[in-house]
Amino acid sequence: MAGYSITKDDYVKRLRRIEGQVRGLQKMIDDEQYCINVLTQISSVTRALQGVGLGLLDEHMRHCVREAAEESPAAGDAKVEEAVAAVARLLRS
Amino acid sequence: MAGYSITKDDYVKRLRRIEGQVRGLQKMIDDEQYCINVLTQISSVTRALQGVGLGLLDEHMRHCVREAAEESPAAGDAKVEEAVAAVARLLRS
Amino acid sequence: MAGYSITKDDYVKRLRRIEGQVRGLQKMIDDEQYCINVLTQISSVTRALQGVGLGLLDEHMRHCVREAAEESPAAGDAKVEEAVAAVARLLRS
Amino acid sequence: MAGYSITKDDYVKRLRRIEGQVRGLQKMIDDEQYCINVLTQISSVTRALQGVGLGLLDEHMRHCVREAAEESPAAGDAKVEEAVAAVARLLRS
Numbered sequence: 089m090a091g092y093s094i095t096k097d098d099y100v101k102r103l104r105r106i107e108g109q110v111r112g113l114q115k116m117i118d119d120e121q122y123c124i125n126v127l128t129q130i131s132s133v134t135r136a137l138q139g140v141g142l143g144l145l146d147e148h149m150r151h152c153v154r155e156a157a158e159e160s161p162a163a164g165d166a167k168v169e170e171a172v173a174a175v176a177r178l179l180r181s
Numbered sequence: 182m183a184g185y186s187i188t189k190d191d192y193v194k195r196l197r198r199i200e201g202q203v204r205g206l207q208k209m210i211d212d213e214q215y216c217i218n219v220l221t222q223i224s225s226v227t228r229a230l231q232g233v234g235l236g237l238l239d240e241h242m243r244h245c246v247r248e249a250a251e252e253s254p255a256a257g258d259a260k261v262e263e264a265v266a267a268v269a270r271l272l273r274s
Numbered sequence: 275m276a277g278y279s280i281t282k283d284d285y286v287k288r289l290r291r292i293e294g295q296v297r298g299l300q301k302m303i304d305d306e307q308y309c310i311n312v313l314t315q316i317s318s319v320t321r322a323l324q325g326v327g328l329g330l331l332d333e334h335m336r337h338c339v340r341e342a343a344e345e346s347p348a349a350g351d352a353k354v355e356e357a358v359a360a361v362a363r364l365l366r367s
Numbered sequence: 368m369a370g371y372s373i374t375k376d377d378y379v380k381r382l383r384r385i386e387g388q389v390r391g392l393q394k395m396i397d398d399e400q401y402c403i404n405v406l407t408q409i410s411s412v413t414r415a416l417q418g419v420g421l422g423l424l425d426e427h428m429r430h431c432v433r434e435a436a437e438e439s440p441a442a443g444d445a446k447v448e449e450a451v452a453a454v455a456r457l458l459r460s
Contacts, residue, residue, distance in 0.1 A: 096213075100211065107200060107203040110199050113233075118193065123240050127234055130230050130233060130271070131270040134234075135274040138223075138362075138365055141224075142361065144223070145358055148216045148220075149357060152216065164340065165336060168335045170217045171217070174224075175361055177221060179328075179364060181225070231458055235454065238451055242451070247436055268454055269417075271454075271458060282399075285396045289389055293389045296389055300383065300386070303379055306375075309423040309431065310427060310449045313424065313453040316416050316420040320417065320420075324409075326392075330405055330406050331402075338402065360403050363406070
């Protein structure tokens with residue numbers, strides 16, 4: 089099993105944990121915790137989200153791109169373009 | 182009012198919206214939506230989190246750094262270092 | 275032609291421009307220009323480098339992944355993993 | 368001396384090394400080296416540039432913000448805003 093592959097259950101588990109972390113951030117703000125600690129926690133949530141994103145990218149390349157490429161090279165290319173555009177959005181977010 | 186300044190209420194509102202977006206991501210996975218669409222939504226949540234982070238950084242620099250610097254230059258420097266280290270973590274997350 | 279595809283000549287042209295921008299940064303520091311202006315220029319060079327990276331990623335997915343996948347699914351998967359790991363490094367740099 | 372502080376000489380040395388790395392990237396493309404290796408090197412150059420950017424941010428906060436704040440709170444706030452906007456550009460590049 090690949091380093092970035094995630095099963096559907098894994099995605100949901102990870103996203104539930106991220107949801108809990110975002111609720112934790114609200115509590116940190118409510119409790120007026122030190123802003124640098126909140127910032128550190130934001131970096132950690134961002135990194136967790138990026139991890140989910142990398143899993144989806146792995147999936148897209150492993151399945152969607154491949155299946156499309158088997159249909160026709162042009163269909164494969166279209167999926168590659170979508171993936172690269174998605175990575176560009178991740179990089180710039 | 183500065184471009185990145187956020188009030189406490191604003192932070193909580195933004196984080197609630199982000200929490201809702203993360204729940205939306207779980208639903209997208211559950212519904213087996215197209216992975217590129219989920220990825221695009223992840224970029225949008227990441228950007229929203231970074232926006233909260235920039236607000237906290239603004240606050241830290243506007244208040245914590247300044248108050249510490251009024252105490253002593255060394256205290257001010259320590260707060261600056263904390264802020265730059267926090268930005269480094271944001272950049273690398 | 276795809277949005278992120280770059281020819282070999284294009285890569286070299288882009289990298290020469292980036293090299294010139296990095297020399298420009300040295301001159302900005304030498305001339306003691308305002309640090310925020312130097313920072314803005316650094317963002318612009320970083321973005322240009324990421325653009326080259328996205329071009330390479332496009333190429334990798336369009337050619338290396340596909341050719342490897344035609345050999346064997348396992349070879350294709352290995353190339354996908356390499357690509358996702360490279361995106362992870364880009365995101366965290 | 369703070370973790371991210373850099374002297375003027377250090378900036379120039381770092382930027383010269385980055386310039387050399389960008390020339391190295393051109394050679395990698397010319398030699399048609401494996402795209403993932405070029406991508407890895409791009410991440411390393413990006414990280415080196417971000418390091419220079421963090422040094423400049425440290426300097427801005429340590430000197431420009433403080434001196435402006437001594438003049439007037441409004442002048443200090445204006446410098447903080449510039450800094451946060453610069454971090455936003457770094458994050459999105």
